[in-house]
Amino acid sequence: MPFYDIKELPALEIIPGCRTRIPYGEHLMLSYLEMDDGAEVPLHSHPHEQGGILLTGRMQLTIGDETRICEAGSLFLIPPNTPHRAVAVDGKAVVLDVFSPVREDYAERYNKYIPARS
């Protein structure tokens, strides 16, 4: 099914205060990420390239050695294997992240999370 309604997708709490919905295909994984105020995705890196847009709220985003406060509508691209960190500031933040290739670790956890649906 190529169309996804956020409200109909199960949410996976990957980190305390961070819930994601992650439809994915062959090369692309979308991650609709809701972050509570102050929630933090700690500094980490992975071989998958990551991009995205801040949909609502404000987010302190570190990519490599640069840190910025992003406003809604900001785009970003995180090269493979580049350390990055995100914190929701001044309230809840919602981000659409995209990964390529697909993050198999998320896919596996997501599939384990939703077997009741199949």
Added chain:
Amino acid sequence: MPFYDIKELPALEIIPGCRTRIPYGEHLMLSYLEMDDGAEVPLHSHPHEQGGILLTGRMQLTIGDETRICEAGSLFLIPPNTPHRAVAVDGKAVVLDVFSPVREDYAERYNKYIPARS
């Protein structure tokens, strides 16, 4: 530079009434697409997988043999080589599309479009 401010990126009119800004990396291309009311991306296909989110407005989206009216916040994934078409309905629509692999045709046109900046 991994951070992108929409307002600072040049817009490329790929189709009449459809303007895009397309930062891209190694595997991912983001396309921030603004569509005027009634603007149409005609039925087409490409080997690149495509996904995205409707940011604002309403969009009639056809993927393969399925057509839906998408509301803001709707996600979609278009498998490689699958015919698709989009029309902005009831006003302007803004979409964040993502492609993997990078669409070299867009990249070439975009780079030709912005040499005055470098």
